[in-house]
Amino acid sequence: MSDLRELYQEVILDHNKNPRNFHKLDNANHSAEGYNPLCGDQLTVFVKTDGTTIQDLSFEGHGCAISKASASLMTSILKGKSTEDAFKLFDKFHHMVTGEMGSEPDAELGKLAVFAGVCEFPSRVKCASLAWHTLKSAISSGEQVSTEGDDL
Amino acid sequence: MSSLLKTHDPSEMNGLDFDVEKIRQDFPILHQKVGSKPLIYLDNAATSQKPQCVIDAVEKYYREDNANIHRGVHMLSERATDYYEGARKKIQAFLHAKHAHEILFVRGTTEAINLVAQSFGRTNLKAGDEILITHMEHHSNIVPWQLVCEQTGAVLKVAPINDRGELILEEFRKLLSEKTRLVSVVHISNSLGTINPVKEIIAMAHNQNIPVMLDGAQATPHVPIDVLELDCDFYAFSGHKLFGPTGIGVLYGKEKFLDAMPPYQGGGDMIRTVTLEGSTYNQLPYKFEAGTPNISGAIGLGAAIDYLYQINFSLATRHEEELLHYAQDKLAAINGLRMIGEAANKISVCSFVIEGIHPHDLGTILDQEGVAIRTGHHCTMPLMKRFGVPATARASMAFYNTLQEIDSLAAALRKAQEVFA
Numbered sequence: 001m002s003d004l005r006e007l008y009q010e011v012i013l014d015h016n017k018n019p020r021n022f023h024k025l026d027n028a029n030h031s032a033e034g035y036n037p038l039c040g041d042q043l044t045v046f047v048k049t050d051g052t053t054i055q056d057l058s059f060e061g062h063g064c065a066i067s068k069a070s071a072s073l074m075t076s077i078l079k080g081k082s083t084e085d086a087f088k089l090f091d092k093f094h095h096m097v098t099g100e101m102g103s104e105p106d107a108e109l110g111k112l113a114v115f116a117g118v119c120e121f122p123s124r125v126k127c128a129s130l131a132w133h134t135l136k137s138a139i140s141s142g143e144q145v146s147t148e149g150d151d152l
Numbered sequence: 153m154s155s156l157l158k159t160h161d162p163s164e165m166n167g168l169d170f171d172v173e174k175i176r177q178d179f180p181i182l183h184q185k186v187g188s189k190p191l192i193y194l195d196n197a198a199t200s201q202k203p204q205c206v207i208d209a210v211e212k213y214y215r216e217d218n219a220n221i222h223r224g225v226h227m228l229s230e231r232a233t234d235y236y237e238g239a240r241k242k243i244q245a246f247l248h249a250k251h252a253h254e255i256l257f258v259r260g261t262t263e264a265i266n267l268v269a270q271s272f273g274r275t276n277l278k279a280g281d282e283i284l285i286t287h288m289e290h291h292s293n294i295v296p297w298q299l300v301c302e303q304t305g306a307v308l309k310v311a312p313i314n315d316r317g318e319l320i321l322e323e324f325r326k327l328l329s330e331k332t333r334l335v336s337v338v339h340i341s342n343s344l345g346t347i348n349p350v351k352e353i354i355a356m357a358h359n360q361n362i363p364v365m366l367d368g369a370q371a372t373p374h375v376p377i378d379v380l381e382l383d384c385d386f387y388a389f390s391g392h393k394l395f396g397p398t399g400i401g402v403l404y405g406k407e408k409f410l411d412a413m414p415p416y417q418g419g420g421d422m423i424r425t426v427t428l429e430g431s432t433y434n435q436l437p438y439k440f441e442a443g444t445p446n447i448s449g450a451i452g453l454g455a456a457i458d459y460l461y462q463i464n465f466s467l468a469t470r471h472e473e474e475l476l477h478y479a480q481d482k483l484a485a486i487n488g489l490r491m492i493g494e495a496a497n498k499i500s501v502c503s504f505v506i507e508g509i510h511p512h513d514l515g516t517i518l519d520q521e522g523v524a525i526r527t528g529h530h531c532t533m534p535l536m537k538r539f540g541v542p543a544t545a546r547a548s549m550a551f552y553n554t555l556q557e558i559d560s561l562a563a564a565l566r567k568a569q570e571v572f573a
Contacts, residue, residue: 039527068510081274
């Protein structure tokens with residue numbers, strides 16, 4: 001049960017139940033769809049940027065608690081950040097959920113540290129990182145993202 | 153059990169009862185822990201576990217008999233050939249086929265369907281022709297037909313199902329037409345457990361001279377199969393779902409169809425003569441078995457079939473029925489649980505969703521309790537769409553599962569509800 005509580009922390013359960021920024025963004029100038037065929041997670045990330053800064057972002061779709069909470073927290077944290085910083089944060093987040101980082105999550109991850117438990121569950125890494133991959137795709141190309149065949 | 157038997161000597165009764173604890177001793181993999189919890193394997197529709205005798209048969213083949221078949225004059229080659237062809241005869245008997253050469257070894261059900269789609273389909277289909285399937289097919293009985301439809305201009309027709317997950321037979325009948333060239337239907341659904349009325353389906357199709365293929369991947373481990381009595385034209389199944397090895401499967405086809413069909417793949421063993429200008433093909437079944445086949449797989453599958461005779465298959469299926477009814481009751485008692493697939497006639501497969509918990513989260517929490525189930529779309533995405541869910545959790549039982557394991561499943565589901573409360 002201790003591992004489970006590590007994975008399903010209160011913050012994650014809360015964001016799953018009451019996802020933030022969970023709507024379509026009408027004035028978005030970037031969007032992309034992300035899909036995880038393994039569990040059927042499907043989400044669309046909407047972004048409004050001025051070229052360097054993420055002015056607003058949101059998401060829509062359905063998925064497991066991990067993917068939904070991850071998208072919810074991501075959209076909460078990245079508002080107002082530069083796209084460059086967002087990508088850097090994604091790298092750190094990815095290192096954390098794949099367990100490539102030491103035992104302590106990077107301080108910059110802040111609230112995102114609640115996903116540290118994911119590294120104990122390799123089959124759930126794709127769920128945690130789906131929103132981030134989709135965001136990256138929305139900003140850089142707008143192509144559909146699928147976690148199938150991904151080396152996550 | 154009848155009252156007459158109760159008066160008999162108790163030792164005789166033991167012979168007639170299904171002793172699940174004794175059966176479990178035959179499956180070494182079941183006796184392990186997941187973390188600190190005993191493994192409870194309820195993912196049998198994905199693949200079944202292997203009894204020791206199957207593992208031994210494969211090992212013995214490699215240790216004592218390994219050689220290539222059908223071409224050596226040496227002792228090992230003759231022995232390997234005998235065992236391989238012996239396995240074919242065991243499968244012929246298991247399916248009640250008329251001839252051993254109607255049994256083709258393939259990689260699995262998927263390859264069997266692709267073989268029929270490409271060999272029978274490409275030869276017999278032209279633009280506007282139709283192939284009829286149902287809404288509850290596995291992707292492996294959808295995509296091969298879509299491919300051959302793209303190649304020939306034929307059209308794939310889909311018979312609808314009702315909310316209980318049963319084929320609507322009347323609608324199926326209406327979709328049979330003078331354009332229909334083949335019906336390909338799942339015998340038992342992997343996602344729902346529904347047993348399709350295949351005898352009626354075959355009779356309806358044959359009434360209009362349309363051949364029928366059955367996808368028997370889920371049926372062979374749970375119901376006796378008699379292809380002659382069914383009168384089906386093709387029947388496919390996978391060894392690994394029938395307690396045998398992975399990478400081996402079977403396509404049964406009526407001789408008249410197989411004879412008329414061109415080879416599916418070219419290579420060694422499938423030819424009679426080869427010149428640089430052209431080749432002539434071998435007789436059945438070798439025409440369809442190009443290259444060195446999965447010899448150990450065939451031998452392992454033969455051993456699995458021997459095992460099923462040995463344990464008394466009808467008692468095993470009765471035990472599975474008990475497991476199904478017990479699981480249905482236990483699951484129905486869980487608040488917010490919705491069963492997906494409530495056919496009157498079904499096998500021991502329970503697909504469900506629980507309000508407020510995504511199936512993938514359920515799967516992770518159950519795994520922590522040692523309970524292995526499948527979560528996802530089960531390679532039946534159109535079926536998931538039909539029921540309005542992205543995915544389900546699926547517990548699928550085999551005869552080596554116990555009532556106590558169902559209790560553990562229910563307890564683990566309640567634990568998941570606690571986590572998500």
